[in-house]
Amino acid sequence: MDAEEFRKHAKMAIDYIIDYNENIRNRQVLPSVEPGYLHKLIPSTAPAAPEDWSVIIPDIERFIQPGLTHWNSPNFNGFFPAGNSYPSIFGEILSAGLGCVGFNWMLSPACTELEVIVLDWLAKLMGLPEHFLAEAPGPGGGIIQGSGSEGILVALLTAKERTVRQIKPLHPNIDEGTVKAKLVAYFSDQSNSAVEKACLLGSVRIRPIKSNPNGTLKACQLKNAIVEDRENGLIPCFVVATLGTTATCAFDDLTQIGSICEAEGVWLHVDAAYAGAAFVCPEYRYLMAGLEYADSLNMNPHKWLLVNFDCSCFWVKDRAHLLNAFTVDRDYLRDHYSEIMRQNWAPNFRNWEIPLGRRFRALKLWITLRMFGESNLRNFIRKQVSxxxxxESKIQADSRFELCAPVCLGLVCFRIVGEEFLTRELLSVVLDSRELFLNGATLHGKYFLRYAICSRDMDLSDVDKGWTIISNATEAVFSRHANKSQQVIADMTNANVNTLKAGISR
Amino acid sequence: MDAEEFRKHAKMAIDYIIDYNENIRNRQVLPSVEPGYLHKLIPSTAPAAPEDWSVIIPDIERFIQPGLTHWNSPNFNGFFPAGNSYPSIFGEILSAGLGCVGFNWMLSPACTELEVIVLDWLAKLMGLPEHFLAEAPGPGGGIIQGSGSEGILVALLTAKERTVRQIKPLHPNIDEGTVKAKLVAYFSDQSNSAVEKACLLGSVRIRPIKSNPNGTLKACQLKNAIVEDRENGLIPCFVVATLGTTATCAFDDLTQIGSICEAEGVWLHVDAAYAGAAFVCPEYRYLMAGLEYADSLNMNPHKWLLVNFDCSCFWVKDRAHLLNAFTVDRDYLRDHYSEIMRQNWAPNFRNWEIPLGRRFRALKLWITLRMFGESNLRNFIRKQVSxxxxxESKIQADSRFELCAPVCLGLVCFRIVGEEFLTRELLSVVLDSRELFLNGATLHGKYFLRYAICSRDMDLSDVDKGWTIISNATEAVFSRHANKSQQVIADMTNANVNTLKAGISR
Incomplete structure (x- = not known):
């Protein structure tokens, strides 16, 4: 494969992705294709003979672009941000070009050590408790996992192993499988689907805890559930608290939950996948009060910290538990540095995660943090929150709508006052236009829409444009239901548009 | 972040990675740094203010390169190849620049559909059984997982769920945890560490099966173990067979193993992580005879098919079992296409894997397969085997050495005739030179060295150079042990250097 041909076309690819990103506003945010569109367009077998570089970029525009949802468009306001930035792409290019697979320290010391160092950088930027740092004397440290889902599963499996090791010596006659079958995990009904999935995959019983009206975990119910389960012969093992829930960006009270976990000897994992990025700004750190109780924590720079997927940071207070749960050895995996010689700076990360192989993902995080610097990371978060x-002010000023949760950070949850079908129809109308992407969610049976600030390039004019689309679409919904809407208007007069002011103070 | 600055420096990054790859022979394959080298060189906190683009590439050379192990160097002959190629890097650049996170079909139909189509392409290139194809009428299909380890864990968890669903209705009074505690997984002592790790993480009892002298799984022992476990009230659940073991590239007999699994109703997963790539050449397909019995299969284009990490392909015969094991739903995850409307071309891949988020990894596989074409993929494999x-011929012609396994595909296993310490010292001498990377492994207590053909740029002169390093290092070991070596020479006279001819015929 010719280097000069690659040089020419890779540089064209750079131009292409710059053009794509700089002009992304001009593209319809949602595609118009139907399921199965692509296999009608491209051959059903790989080519027998090599194809030429020059056909690839036109094919991206012909076949791929019509089927893309533009996550980095200022009109993408669903889910949470898919982080990206030029510095991060730059890091991804270098990582692909260097091509190392650093599962052991010796299989590229730089790959492992930069990850350790940059996780310390990020922990300090966020003001995390010192025991998560590699530079601290204790056994804590951080790693980049592929996704928040993996981080949560890793935490669950670690908690499971720790609990089994605590219980087994006390009951030497009980079979390990029997102990495992009694383990219970606790989390709020507002925690991310990844928590339930981790328990499903990790074969741990779940006990979802009802959330408070504001979407936070009810600590007293957690306490009661743990006590009740113990009385019934079960073994409480794992609690997940969320900082910034997916549906409404609610913050569980870590001080309450953490003291329960500490008293009960239960592993506390904190999922701050989205909201963790905000802690680079000191003014948001009150939201993580109690984090010192956490045994492990995940936050995703690939959500709201300008790093492209995948880059999910995971910290653990005591790596020994992780190593107990994940270490499998083979002759061919060993090198000649003992665990003691490695100290905190040179771990074998294969024993901290599910996969064996691993990319040099620390590069893109390192480069992104350097090229933005603390100051611009803070500016970015603050601008997004604004x-x-x-x-929020648009919603508050329009009596057709109500807020469904206190607005915290970059997410606004709202609905049309009145019956649920109106809000569902609003979403359909908006999505059918393909001009704006929102998604729906539920809290305590109440359906609402999520408007999340996602694109790094969003500015106030994009908010205004989105608001206009939503406002017009609402008009369309109302005119479809002219009779019904008269009733709605009557309802609105009585509506309390601020029913959910309780919750997080700001 | 300025697009023009990125344009300029990203193009410099392209030049940098081309220069790196084209001149990789000039770099010492193994680094000379000691654990902890990097934190002495770079600051312990992120910069407060943004840094400039122009400092990044010099820092790569100053801080990162000294700590890299050059996986793509022609002098890297350990483990298995870390696949890479310019077309794959090109795909990675586009994927990073487009920045979609396609966990649902609607969150970039192209991301999902291209993956389905390209997995069909690859299945056809490899001559896989038709029931793994999306285009076939059945419920089979493929997905890109992040790693072979994840693929094996996904298969295990799927088998576990299938077995529990089979058993529960027959024994409605037995608790699900009790069923799970009785499940057993079987695999050869030569299977990859990822298999044992999957069972550790998936909490499934393991029963490693002794391998034959040639490193393949003893099918009669598998049968006996299953029968014995059933008699003892356990529940056989999962078998892993390996095509191309890590230590010696041995091939388990799928026809024998598969018929046992079929008769016993046990899930058969086939791990062809490395060797699967060889099946693009029809002359190697005899090695996968019996693959029609497999319920699932993984092979890694990021090993030996020129795609950079991560790209691990995974096929399943019946996706329904996968969906049963992995599906967790939430309002915010739904779109308006039912499972039936999706048919085979538009799955929601979040329900086929551990993570929720996912990169557009199909791009690099698509582009690599197109730009090499079937013909050059075959040429590549054949050249590497040659x-x-x-x-192998160097080893056979030199009476100081013996082969430790039949040479199949791109791996040669050898040792110094005589006591084990000689071979261990040889490895130390070679690694201390930093000029060549090999690794050690064990089969039935016999320690040997693995010489794997890895770099896409290797040619015969690199083999000759590596051989010279090994030969000289052996001389050095012998001269250290002058007395001992006289005994070795006497031994050699009687040695049968071809003790392991039994096994795979070629």
Whole structure:
């Protein structure tokens, strides 16, 4: 494969992705294709003979672009941000070009050590408790996992192993499988689907805890559930608290939950996948009060910290538990540095995660943190929050709508006052236009829409444009249901548009 | 972040990675740094203010390169190849620049559909059984997982769920945890560490099966173990057979193993992580005879098919079992296409894997398969095999050495005739030189060295150079042990250097 041909076309690819990103506003955020569109367009077998570089970029525009949802478009306001930035792409290019697979320290010391160092950088930027740092004297440290889902599963499996090791010596006659079958995990009904999935995959019983009206975990119910399960012969093992829930960006009270976990000897994992990024700004750190209780924590720079997927940071207070749960050895995996010689700076990360192989993902995080610097990371978060405030003010000023949760950070949850079908129809109308992407969610049976500030390039004019689309679509829904809407208007007069002011103070 | 600055420096990064790859022979394959080298060189906190683009590439050379192990160097002959190629890097650049996170079909139909189509392409290139194809009428299909380890864990968890669903209705009074505690997984002592790790993480009892002298799974022992376990009230659940073991590239007999699994109703997973790539050449397909019995299969284009990490392909015969094991739903995850409307071309891949988020990894596989074409993929595999043959002939012609396994595909296993410490010292001498990377492994207590053909750029002169390093290092070991070596020479006279001819015929 010719280097000069690659040089020419890779540089064209750079131009292409810059053009794509700089002009992304001009593309319809959602595609119009139907399921199965692509196999009608491209051959059903790989080519027998090599194809030429020059056909690839035109094919991206012909076949791939019509089927893309533009996550980095300022009109993408669903889910949470898919982080990206030029520095991060730059890091991804270098990582692909260097091509190392650093599962052991010796299989590229730089790959492992940069990850350790940059996780310390990020922990300090976020003001995390010192015991998560590699540079601290204790056994804590951080690693980049592929996704929040993997981080949560890793935490669950670690908690499971720790509990089994605690219980077994006390009951030497009980079979390990029997102990495992009694383990219980606790989390709020508002925790991310990844928590339930981790328990499903890890074969741990679940006990979802009802959330408070504001979407936070009810600590007293957690306490009662743990006590009750113990009385019934079960073994409480794992609690997940969320900082910034997916549906409404609610923050569980770590001080309450953490003290329960500590008293009960239960592993506390904190999922801050989205909201963790905000802690680079000191003014949001009150939201993580109690984090010192956490045994493990995940946050995703690939959500809201300008790093492209995948880059999910995971910290653990005591790596020994992780190593107990994940270490499998073979002759061919060993090198000649003992665990003691490695100290905190040179772990074998294969024993901290599910996969064996691993990319040099620390590069893109390192480069992103350097090229933004603390100051611009803070500016970025603050600007995004200000845009959510702008959208919130639009909702508050329009009596057709109500907020469904306190607005915290970059997410606004709202609905049309009145019956649920109106809000569902609003979403359909908006999505059918393909011009704006929102998604729906539920809290305590109440259906609402999520407007999340996602694109790094969003500005206030994009908020205003989105608001206009939503406002017009609402008009369309109302005119479809002219009779019904008269009733809605009557309802609105009585509506309390601020029913959910309780919750997080700001 | 300025697009023009990125354009300029990203193009410099392209030049940098081309220069790196084209001149990789000039770099010492193994680094000379000691654990902890990097934190002495770079700051312990992120910068407060943004840094400039122009400092990044010099820092790569100053801080990162000294700590890299050059997986793509022609002098890297340990483990298995870390696949890479310019077309694959090109795909990675586009994927990072487009930045979609396609966990649902609607969150970039192209991301999902291209993956389905390209997995069909690859299945056809490899001559896989038709029931793994999406285009076939059945419920089979493929997905890209992040690693072979994840694929094996996904298969195990799927088998576990299938077995529990089979058993529960027959024994409605037995608790699910009790059923799970009785499940057993079987695999050869030569299977990859990832198999044992999957069972550790998936909490399934393991029963490793002794391998034959040639490193393949003893099918009669598998049968006996299953029968014995059933008699003892356990529940056989999962068998892993390996095509191309890590230590010696041995091939388990799928026809024998598969018929046992079929008769016993046990899930058969086939791990062809490395060797699967060889099946693009029809002349190697005899090695996968019996693959029609497999319920699932993984092979890694990021090993030996020129795609950079991560790209691990996974096929399943019946996706329904996968969906049963992995599906967790939430309002915010749904779109308006039912499972039936999706048919085979538009799955929601979040329900086929551990993570929720996913990169557009199909792009690099698509582009790599197109730009090489079937013909050059075959040429590549054949050229690599011919280099292993060259190294094999060097070993066979030198009475100081013996082969430790039949040479199949791109791996040669050898040792110094005589006591084990000689071979261990040889490895130390070679690694201390930093000029060549090999690794050690064990089969039935016999320690040997693995010489794997890895770099896409290797040619016969690299084999000859590696051989010279090994030969000289052996001389150095012998001269250290002058007295002992006289005994070795006497031994050699009687040695049968071909003790392991039994096994795979070629």
């Amino acid at each position: 845009m959510a405030k702008r959208f | 280099m292993a043959k060259r190294f």
